[in-house]
Amino acid sequence: MSHPHASWEHRVKKPPVKKSRWIIAGLLAVVYIWAFSGVPLNGFKETALQVTKAIASGIFSPDWDYVYLPDGEDLLRGLLDTLAISILSTFISAVLCVPFAFWAASNMSEWGITSKTGKIILSVIRTFPEIVMAILFIKAVGPGSFAGVLALGLHSIGMLGKLFAEEIEQIDCGPTEALIATGANRIQILWYAVIPQVLPGFLSYTLYRFEINVRSATILGVIGAGGIGTPLIFALSTRNWDRVGIILLGIIIMITLIDLLSGAIRKKLV
Amino acid sequence: MSAHDMKSAVPSKASSLPRPKPPRKLKAILTGLIVLLLLAGSAIKTESSFSELFTGLPNMLDLIKEMFPPRWSYFDDITGAMLETIRMAIVGTTLGAIFAIPIALLCASNLNTIKWLSYPVRFVLNLIRTIPDLLLAALFVAIFGLGPLPGIFALTIFSLGLIGKLTYEALETIDRGPLEAMTAVGSTPMQRIIYSVVPQIQAHFMSYVLYTFEINVRAAAVLGLVGAGGIGHYYEVTLGFLEYDKTCTIILFTLAIVLFIDWMSTRLREKLL
Amino acid sequence: MIELRHVSKSYPNGVKGLHNINLTIHPGEFIAVVGLSGAGKSTLLRSINRLHEITDGEILIDGASITKASGKELRTIRRGIGMIFQSFNLVKRTTVLRNVLAGRVGYHSTMRTLFGLFPDHDKELAFRALERVNIVEKAYTRSDELSGGQQQRVAIARVLAQEAKIILADEPVASLDPLTTKQVMDDLKRINQDLGITTLVNLHFIDLARQYATRIIGLRAGEIVFDGPVEEATDDVFNHIYGRPIQQEELLGDLVG
Numbered sequence: 019m020s021h022p023h024a025s026w027e028h029r030v031k032k033p034p035v036k037k038s039r040w041i042i043a044g045l046l047a048v049v050y051i052w053a054f055s056g057v058p059l060n061g062f063k064e065t066a067l068q069v070t071k072a073i074a075s076g077i078f079s080p081d082w083d084y085v086y087l088p089d090g091e092d093l094l095r096g097l098l099d100t101l102a103i104s105i106l107s108t109f110i111s112a113v114l115c116v117p118f119a120f121w122a123a124s125n126m127s128e129w130g131i132t133s134k135t136g137k138i139i140l141s142v143i144r145t146f147p148e149i150v151m152a153i154l155f156i157k158a159v160g161p162g163s164f165a166g167v168l169a170l171g172l173h174s175i176g177m178l179g180k181l182f183a184e185e186i187e188q189i190d191c192g193p194t195e196a197l198i199a200t201g202a203n204r205i206q207i208l209w210y211a212v213i214p215q216v217l218p219g220f221l222s223y224t225l226y227r228f229e230i231n232v233r234s235a236t237i238l239g240v241i242g243a244g245g246i247g248t249p250l251i252f253a254l255s256t257r258n259w260d261r262v263g264i265i266l267l268g269i270i271i272m273i274t275l276i277d278l279l280s281g282a283i284r285k286k287l288v
Numbered sequence: 289m290s291a292h293d294m295k296s297a298v299p300s301k302a303s304s305l306p307r308p309k310p311p312r313k314l315k316a317i318l319t320g321l322i323v324l325l326l327l328a329g330s331a332i333k334t335e336s337s338f339s340e341l342f343t344g345l346p347n348m349l350d351l352i353k354e355m356f357p358p359r360w361s362y363f364d365d366i367t368g369a370m371l372e373t374i375r376m377a378i379v380g381t382t383l384g385a386i387f388a389i390p391i392a393l394l395c396a397s398n399l400n401t402i403k404w405l406s407y408p409v410r411f412v413l414n415l416i417r418t419i420p421d422l423l424l425a426a427l428f429v430a431i432f433g434l435g436p437l438p439g440i441f442a443l444t445i446f447s448l449g450l451i452g453k454l455t456y457e458a459l460e461t462i463d464r465g466p467l468e469a470m471t472a473v474g475s476t477p478m479q480r481i482i483y484s485v486v487p488q489i490q491a492h493f494m495s496y497v498l499y500t501f502e503i504n505v506r507a508a509a510v511l512g513l514v515g516a517g518g519i520g521h522y523y524e525v526t527l528g529f530l531e532y533d534k535t536c537t538i539i540l541f542t543l544a545i546v547l548f549i550d551w552m553s554t555r556l557r558e559k560l561l
Numbered sequence: 562m563i564e565l566r567h568v569s570k571s572y573p574n575g576v577k578g579l580h581n582i583n584l585t586i587h588p589g590e591f592i593a594v595v596g597l598s599g600a601g602k603s604t605l606l607r608s609i610n611r612l613h614e615i616t617d618g619e620i621l622i623d624g625a626s627i628t629k630a631s632g633k634e635l636r637t638i639r640r641g642i643g644m645i646f647q648s649f650n651l652v653k654r655t656t657v658l659r660n661v662l663a664g665r666v667g668y669h670s671t672m673r674t675l676f677g678l679f680p681d682h683d684k685e686l687a688f689r690a691l692e693r694v695n696i697v698e699k700a701y702t703r704s705d706e707l708s709g710g711q712q713q714r715v716a717i718a719r720v721l722a723q724e725a726k727i728i729l730a731d732e733p734v735a736s737l738d739p740l741t742t743k744q745v746m747d748d749l750k751r752i753n754q755d756l757g758i759t760t761l762v763n764l765h766f767i768d769l770a771r772q773y774a775t776r777i778i779g780l781r782a783g784e785i786v787f788d789g790p791v792e793e794a795t796d797d798v799f800n801h802i803y804g805r806p807i808q809q810e811e812l813l814g815d816l817v818g
Contacts, residue, residue: 053378069431102330145546147510158348163334192650200723201640201667206674210663214652237422254430273418308700
């Protein structure tokens with residue numbers, strides 16, 4: 019103990035920092051320099067502050083008259099339309115994703131096809147942006163809410179299918195074994211041993227996706243696929259800030275209420 | 289089977305226990321009815337009809353036919369926009385993550401015991417999370433004008449909401465032991481955070497940032513539709529001129545980039561946790 | 562009648578699960594299969610209804626080869642063999658009654674079972690089965706609200722509703738406490754005596770095997786090393802089956818008897 023400060027070095031060597039860490043740090047630095055150096059900082063409009071103030075005052079003095087107009091396009095009808103799009107599209111995707119989910123679940127792969135291919139397909143569907151899908155559907159069925167329903171319905175299959183597949187992968191295979199032992203066929207095994215186990219999870223994920231779809235449906239109107247997005251974009255481009263305010267308020271209240279309701283039901287399910 | 293077997297299955301002692309009555313199914317029936325009504329109402333409201341879908345399908349097939357083969361040469365024109373998309377996602381996610389740190393610390397009830405401070409911050413955080421990213425972008429475009437800057441701001445706010453919420457929920461589940469140990473050695477709040485909170489939370493935090501980055505890349509790819517920069521702008525350009533083969537190139541390019549980034553990010557996240 | 566002829570099972574990694582098993586089991590017997598864990602008790606039981614495939618030999622159920630059967634034929638043979646598991650294997654989130662009725666699906670068309678349209682006869686069978694295991698008052702309770710012993714009795718009711726002529730019970734009491742162990746074993750014994758259902762039970766506890774079984778089969782390393790009436794299964798015989806003296810943990814203790 020005569021040289022306390024020197025003696026540690028001999029007893030415990032400090033582990034060297036891994037080379038890979040330095041490489042990652044270096045790469046990150048390069049990426050960040052590239053990313054931030056490219057941000058254009060001169061794009062501000064001089065009116066920015068003014069517009070911000072206008073929107074803020076629009077939110078605090080909203081155009082209450084717009085909430086309900088006896089004849090035609092008003093806030094309530096826009097929100098209702100948005101809600102209808104999300105309800106229907108969630109239902110469509112929840113039904114259509116089930117076969118994909120069984121395909122992608124690794125513990126069901128004895129059914130002939132590998133789960134890998136199913137997972138890849140779901141991942142491609144998930145990656146395809148709903149708004150681009152909506153553009154394509156508008157070409158097919160014309161602008162309006164129906165195009166939005168189809169786009170969201172198709173896009174949601176990707177995520178719901180993945181979540182459902184994960185739920186299927188977690189089941190207890192005991193009941194399946196018991197049903198095999200009673201002489202049940204495959205469909206009966208599925209119906210009596212698998213489905214009862216996964217159903218609450220399926221419903222809970224469907225509600226979760228519904229929450230997301232309500233958010234997505236509010237923006238579909240931007241490209242003409244129905245919902246509250248259309249009047250919002252119109253109000254923004256005509257600088258009708260009071261109307262922007264009331265629409266924003268309406269969207270925030272609707273989404274908050276949906277989240278609360280759906281969250282309460284989901285808590286009861288699991 | 290049969291009568292004989294049925295007889296033999298009768299218990300030897302007289303069945304003294306009464307059989308229970310089946311529970312009322314009213315609740316299930318009502319729930320089913322409400323769901324059906326909601327679906328029917330939604331179908332009417334959105335004017336959904338199968339016939340329209342079937343008459344529209346040929347149009348859609350024509351469109352898809354026109355999309356193939358994709359115009360590969362268009363890659364050169366959109367590579368710059370794709371890089372801008374990735375840049376927007378990186379910058380937006382990073383800024384959002386940085387702002388999310390103090391917000392999350394303020395929200396976590398086990399670190400910040402001042403209720404009049406944590407509740408309003410949480411309220412604002414929840415409020416932010418109700419607004420979709422594309423809507424934020426549309427707002428910022430109205431404020432700042434066209435270009436990637438409003439897109440970056442929208443992604444920043446969106447990331448702040450998501451990372452802030454995930455992080456503060458994770459903060460609330462950390463082990464209290466190290467915190468108490470640091471308090472016992474007489475540390476300041478800042479020292480407590482650096483020595484006992486950060487080591488417990490950093491892997492989770494990085495994982496959330498990567499997860500948000502994945503979402504932001506997808507979002508950034510369509511922000512251009514409202515004029516907020518990135519590759520999304522080219523959808524309108526190509527669709528407007530009915531150049532569907534070019535649109536297809538954009539879609540495939542985006543798919544490839546997003547899937548690649550997802551794959552990398554997922555591998556990194558697996559390593560972190 | 563169950564006949565096993567030169568039955569062997571080897572796993573892909575070369576391990577032998579069963580080695581040249583020859584057995585004849587007569588209707589109405591109550592057989593306890595004993596042996597160390599890993600001796601092949603579970604493999605033997607699961608081979609009989611082909612939850613496990615054997616690699617050699619043949620198994621006949623009432624003269625029909627389950628080894629060669631497939632599709633509808635295999636399912637019909639399985640329908641006649643009920644199985645009880647260590648972990649009960651009920652669908653926990655559904656009601657007791659529905660779990661018991663699940664034992665009936667092998668008798669009906671796929672369509673009919675998809676809609677849950679069981680004939681009154683089936684419901685009657687399910688209720689009587691529940692009455693026999695004294696749990697009828699729980700018919701509409703969710704299975705996960707029951708205790709382990711109650712869940713195992715529901716599983717027995719499922720087998721009864723199945724109208725099986727053979728019951729295979731794979732460690733049916735291994736996850737139960739001594740008191741419920743006795744109740745479940747009593748149920749199995751009573752069913753065996755009242756209805757004449759052939760019963761094969763894998764047991765870990767030697768004293769349970771002696772008390773309930775009429776015949777004991779001892780397995781060691783996948784081979785039968787003892788097969789005889791319970792009176793002949795002396796302590797020496799058990800020492801031989803286990804390859805070492807009986808240990809305290811292999812006895813359930815005083816509650817039995």
